[in-house]
Amino acid sequence: MIPAGFEYHRPADVASAVSILQEHGDEARVIAGGHSLIPMMKLRMAEMGHLIDLQDIEALKGIEVSGDTVTIGAMVTQHELITDAGLVQAVPLLREAALLIADPQVRYVGTVGGNVANGDPGNDMPGLMQCLDASFELSGPDGVRSVASRDFYEAAYFTARDDEEILTRIMIPRPAAGTGYAYEKQKRKIGDYATAAAAVMIGGGTASVAMTNLADTPIWSSDASAALASGDVDGCVAAMLGAIDPVEDNRGPVEFKNHVAAVILRRAIARAQSRAS
Known part of the structure; x- marks a missing residue:
């Protein structure tokens, strides 16, 4: 099927994306990998006037393993969780779980941020992040805040993220050697x-x-x-x-x-x- 008409936005930074969310309110949604939102739009189960694509925001990409903390950008793909050598060494549980998500075609595009942010109880990453005691960085009109993954999920598709906020990074305490x-x-x-x-x-x-x-x-x-x-x-x-x-x-x-x-x-x-x- 074909989704209803919408205006497409492709901002280059988080501040611009948040500004578009503020401007258009309930009529706007951000899209990361799109594996949840696009099918809903095609079935006309989700309609919005403005779609905000996060692909050009470099600040949402990349994996950093530093000291006792692992930081993952929201736009990191499931494939990157599988292939990043430093991450696999630091948190091998992520690779093990990512290999069980969908199929390679989906994993090349699907993002970890999208998987944890939309509150789908069937997604693999939310429970995994709770096991790892991860926290989520949220950016919005009032600045940046951090929410523990164990406090983030409130009900199916309802989370602690405000409508005008974007999940930007995931922080994971590095498991001790021998875990x-x-x-x-x-x-x-x-x-x-x-x-x-x-x-x-x-x-x-x-x-x-x-x-x-x-x-x-x-x-x-x-x-x-x-x-x-x-x-x-x-x-x-x-x-x-x-x-x-x-x-x-x-x-x-x-x-x-x-x-x-x-x-x-x-x-x-x-x-x-x-x-x-």
């Missing part, structure tokens, strides 16, 4: 959203556990993480099953999703433990 990690995902076919996915990190007496597409937001559980840090795998799984809230849909009934969630989480825990040193 075990795993991302496990069960899906019906290549390119599909997860029926259930789990991100796990273990090391240094701490652990972090998050799951995807099992509620209207990604779920990071402090209780599940604490149980795993103490070595209580059964307690971790029980705590996570108590935290998620799946609904019946074309991926299966609630009972099936709870079963898959437990299986996937146990697999991720076992693989993360095998990598910890």
Whole structure:
């Protein structure tokens, strides 16, 4: 199908993009990779008068591994997460998860910022970022602020980002050497959203556990993480099953999703433990 008519903007800096958002309000949307927005526009499920393409904003690109922090520009593609040698060494969990997103054609264009910013509970990166304790930099009319990924998601497609703000960077604490990690995902076919996915990190007496597409937001559980840090795998799984809230849909009934969630989480825990040193 063909989307409704709109005016196309391609600003060269963040300030200009924010200014266009301010000027046109609800009639304007930013586009990064476009894999979520463009299909909605073609189906006429989303219509707007102004589309703001972020491709020319160099400040939104690039990966920096420095000291204890990894910084990723919002326009970095999933392919870059897979191929950047410094990032793969610093946070190998990102590469493992990115390889399970859609297919190579999508990963060459799809951006990490777009994946985390729109609040789709089926996206892989939001839960992963919560597991990594990442924070998101938001730029808007009132300046720049940072929001923890664990506080960012409020409901399906609703986040802490204001309408006139743009997610510009992602900051991740660099995991300690020897940290075990795993991302496990069960899906019906290549390119599909997860029926259930789990991100796990273990090391240094701490652990972090998050799951995807099992509620209207990604779920990071402090209780599940604490149980795993103490070595209580059964307690971790029980705590996570108590935290998620799946609904019946074309991926299966609630009972099936709870079963898959437990299986996937146990697999991720076992693989993360095998990598910890």
